[in-house]
Amino acid sequence: MMVKARTGIRWRWNMKADLKEVDVKADAKRNKQPEPKVPVGQRVQREVIAWFWVALVFLLINGTIGQARVIPSGSMENTLLIGDHLIMSRIGYDAGVPFTNWHVPLWRNPHRQQVIIFKPPFAPDTPDYVKRVIGLPGDTIEIRDGGVWVNGQKLKESYTTGRTDPYDFHGPYKVPDDDYFVMGDNRGNSYDSRFWGPVPRKDIIGTPVMIYMSLDVPPDAWEPGQIRERFFAYANALVHPGLVRWKRLFRTF
Numbered sequence: 001m002m003v004k005a006r007t008g009i010r011w012r013w014n015m016k017a018d019l020k021e022v023d024v025k026a027d028a029k030r031n032k033q034p035e036p037k038v039p040v041g042q043r044v045q046r047e048v049i050a051w052f053w054v055a056l057v058f059l060l061i062n063g064t065i066g067q068a069r070v071i072p073s074g075s076m077e078n079t080l081l082i083g084d085h086l087i088m089s090r091i092g093y094d095a096g097v098p099f100t101n102w103h104v105p106l107w108r109n110p111h112r113q114q115v116i117i118f119k120p121p122f123a124p125d126t127p128d129y130v131k132r133v134i135g136l137p138g139d140t141i142e143i144r145d146g147g148v149w150v151n152g153q154k155l156k157e158s159y160t161t162g163r164t165d166p167y168d169f170h171g172p173y174k175v176p177d178d179d180y181f182v183m184g185d186n187r188g189n190s191y192d193s194r195f196w197g198p199v200p201r202k203d204i205i206g207t208p209v210m211i212y213m214s215l216d217v218p219p220d221a222w223e224p225g226q227i228r229e230r231f232f233a234y235a236n237a238l239v240h241p242g243l244v245r246w247k248r249l250f251r252t253f
Helices: 002-031 040-059 227-239
Strands: 066-070 084-089 094-096 103-105 115-118 129-135 140-144 147-150 179-183 204-214
Touching: 066 204, 094 204, 115 179, 129 147
Parallel strands: none
Antiparallel strands: 066 084, 084 204, 094 103, 115 129, 115 204, 129 179, 140 147
């Protein structure tokens, strides 16, 4: 009988302890302050900024399959603006060794009116150029009446800014084998094949895939060697999100 009485007392004590624990949890739940709701726009902004830093790390890594580039000049306006950050695909175009200038051309060739990234043939040690392919190997190029004529047909170009003038170019001009005639979309402000001739296929390293970031900051930040200015440009964008051209993010080519 004594054992049974002790068992009953222990059971009642355990039940009281369990009820007390339930009451404590209930009180804690009632007293818990609701988490403030974050506006959808602010959540999206945080996500974009987080991805921006991921992309920034990628910008500093010279990959063999894809690379990052930033537009330093207005020669491709309005297709590409100063401060646009691009993801470039090298797949099929070029194979490079990270952190070196060694690269090997692959099997893919660009098509007419495609935007490409290449090493300028007149200065291969300078930063890469971004232009649009106008003439393929064997094409005959003429520039007259403010437009471009390819093999006797006027090329339809909805992407250009202003008329196309020949400048140093004298046509008709037949593009040599394994070469490509390129021009910037901002025809009045583009240093391109009209001045220095065609781009050899071996110098083409890829094509842009997507704009992952675009900052409206002073152009000097994107000039070669301007590490300090570039750092402040990114820092200012974090403090002042209005510097980010949000509508240009994730545009594809």
